[in-house]
Amino acid sequence: MNPGAPNPAARPKLSLLRICEMNLGFFGLQFSFGLQQANMSPIYRTLGASEALLPLLWLAGPMTGLIVQPLVGAMSDRTRSRLGRRTPYFLVGAVICSLCLFAMPYSPTLWAAASLLWLLDAGNNVTMEPYRAYVADRLAPAQRATGFLTQSAFTGLAQTLSYLAPSLLAATIDRELLDANGIPAVVRLAFAIGAVLSLSTVAWSLLRVPELPLSAGERAAIAAKPRGPRAVVREIGGALKAMPGPMRRLIPSMFCQWFAMFVYWQFIADTVARSMFGTSDPLAPAYRAAVLAAQQLGALYNAVAFVAAFALMPLVRGLIVRGLGAAWVHTGCLAASGLAMLMIPWTNSMTVAAPLMIGLGLGWAGMMAIPYLILTGAAPPERTGVYVGLFNILIVAPMLIETLTMPLIYKSLLASDPRHALVLAGFLMLAGAAATLLVADPRSAPAGTRAGEADAPSPPRDTNC
Numbered sequence: 001m002n003p004g005a006p007n008p009a010a011r012p013k014l015s016l017l018r019i020c021e022m023n024l025g026f027f028g029l030q031f032s033f034g035l036q037q038a039n040m041s042p043i044y045r046t047l048g049a050s051e052a053l054l055p056l057l058w059l060a061g062p063m064t065g066l067i068v069q070p071l072v073g074a075m076s077d078r079t080r081s082r083l084g085r086r087t088p089y090f091l092v093g094a095v096i097c098s099l100c101l102f103a104m105p106y107s108p109t110l111w112a113a114a115s116l117l118w119l120l121d122a123g124n125n126v127t128m129e130p131y132r133a134y135v136a137d138r139l140a141p142a143q144r145a146t147g148f149l150t151q152s153a154f155t156g157l158a159q160t161l162s163y164l165a166p167s168l169l170a171a172t173i174d175r176e177l178l179d180a181n182g183i184p185a186v187v188r189l190a191f192a193i194g195a196v197l198s199l200s201t202v203a204w205s206l207l208r209v210p211e212l213p214l215s216a217g218e219r220a221a222i223a224a225k226p227r228g229p230r231a232v233v234r235e236i237g238g239a240l241k242a243m244p245g246p247m248r249r250l251i252p253s254m255f256c257q258w259f260a261m262f263v264y265w266q267f268i269a270d271t272v273a274r275s276m277f278g279t280s281d282p283l284a285p286a287y288r289a290a291v292l293a294a295q296q297l298g299a300l301y302n303a304v305a306f307v308a309a310f311a312l313m314p315l316v317r318g319l320i321v322r323g324l325g326a327a328w329v330h331t332g333c334l335a336a337s338g339l340a341m342l343m344i345p346w347t348n349s350m351t352v353a354a355p356l357m358i359g360l361g362l363g364w365a366g367m368m369a370i371p372y373l374i375l376t377g378a379a380p381p382e383r384t385g386v387y388v389g390l391f392n393i394l395i396v397a398p399m400l401i402e403t404l405t406m407p408l409i410y411k412s413l414l415a416s417d418p419r420h421a422l423v424l425a426g427f428l429m430l431a432g433a434a435a436t437l438l439v440a441d442p443r444s445a446p447a448g449t450r451a452g453e454a455d456a457p458s459p460p461r462d463t464n465c
Contacts, residue, residue, distance in 0.1 A: 026131060
C-alpha cells in the first residue's frame with residue numbers, strides 16, 4: 001500500500017448510529033435534490049416553458065457536475081486545512097445551496113429560475129463528491145457497504161419528505177394560493193424548509209463525526225504533490241488513464257440508468273397530468289393537482305428506497321462473502337425499475353400507479369449505493385476523492401446527452417407525448433440492468449477487500465460510539 005495512503009486498520013469501527021449521524025448531511029443534500037426533481041419542471045412550465053424545452057432547462061445539473069465534481073474531488077484529495085480535507089467543501093457548498101433554495105421559488109422569469117438552478121447545482125456538486133469520499137475515508141473497508149447503503153437510505157427518506165412537502169403543506173395552506181408568477185405558496189415554503197435543512201444537517205454531521213486527522217505520512221504525501229490548477233488537471237488526466245477496470249465496465253450500465261432517470265424526472269408530472277387528469281395545460285387547476293399526485297408517487301418510491309437500502313445491507317454483505325459480488329443485486333434492482341417505468345404511462349389512477357413505485361424504489365436504492373461500493377472497492381485509497389469525482393462523469397454525461405437529444409426526438413420519435421418518453425426510459429433501464437452483468441465486482445474476492453488491504457487487521461472500535 002502507498003505509504004501516503006490512509007491505513008484501513010487505523011480507522012475506528014463505528015456503530016450504526018454514528019454511521020447514520022455522519023450521513024445526516026447527505027439527508028439535507030438529497031432533500032434539495034428532491035425539491036428540484038419534484039418541482040423544477042412544474043416551475044418551468046408555469047413560467048412559460050414548453051414540454052420540448054424542459055430537457056434544455058435541466059442542463060444545469062449535468063454541466064455543473066461534469067465540471068465541478070472532478071475538480072473538487074481532486075482538490076479535496078490535496079487539501080490540508082485545519083478543518084480537514086473534505087469539510088471546507090461541505091460547508092461552502094451547503095451555504096450556496098441554502099441561499100439558492102431560498103431564492104428559487106421567487107424567480108420572476110423562466111431564465112431567472114434556470115440561472116438559479118445552475119448556482120444551486122454548483123453548490124450541491126461542491127458538497128456531493130467530497131461527501132462520498134469522506135465516507136470512504138472514515139470507514140474501514142468492512143463497513144463501507146453499510147456506509148453507502150445508509151447514504152442510499154437517507155436519500156430515500158429525504159426525497160420522500162421533499163416530494164411530500166407541498167402536499168403536506170397543502171393541508172393547512174390553500175394549494176391555489178399563488179404568487180404573481182403563478183408559483184404556489186406551498187412550493188415557496190417547501191424550498192425554505194430545504195434551505196434550512198441543507199446547512200443544518202451538514203453542520204450536525206461534521207460536529208458529531210468529524211474527519212479523522214491526517215497522519216504524518218498522509219500530510220507529507222499531500223505536501224509532496226505539485227500545487228496549482230495545472231497540477232489538479234494533470235491529476236485528473238492521470239486518474240483517467242489509470243481508471244480501474246470495474247469503473248470502465250460500469251460505463252454502459254451507468255449511461256442507460258441515468259439517461260432513463262433524467263427522462264423520468266423531467267416528464268413524470270406531464271405524464272400523470274395526461275394519463276390521470278386529462279390535461280396538458282400547466283395553468284389549469286387539474287395540472288396543479290397532477291403535480292401533487294406525481295410528487296406523492298415520488299415520495300412513495302423514495303420511501304421504498306429508504307426501506308430497501310436497509311434490507312439490501314445483509315443481502316449485499318452475504319453475496320460478497322460468498323464471492324458473488326454486489327453487481328447481481330444491482331441488476332435485479334434496475335430490472336424492477338425498468339418494468340415499473342414501462343407500465344406507469346398507461347395507468348389511469350393512483351391506486352394502480354402506487355404499487356409500481358416498489359420497482360422504482362428498488363432501482364433508486366441500488367443506484368445511490370451499489371456503484372459507489374464497487375468503485376471504492378477498486379480505487380486506490382489515496383485517490384478516492386478524484387475517482388469519486390470522475391465517477392460522477394458516468395452520471396452527468398448521460399444526463400447531458402439526454403438534455404441535448406430529447407428536444408430533437410421529442411416530436412419526431414415520441415410524438416410530443418411525455419408518456420412515450422417514460423416508455424423509452426423503461427427500456428433504457430432494462431438495458432442498464434443487462435449491462436450491469438458485464439461488471440466484475442472487485443469485492444467478489446473471498447476476502448472482500450481491495451488489493452493491499454486483505455491482510456489488514458481488524459480495525460479498532462470507536463469506544464465513544
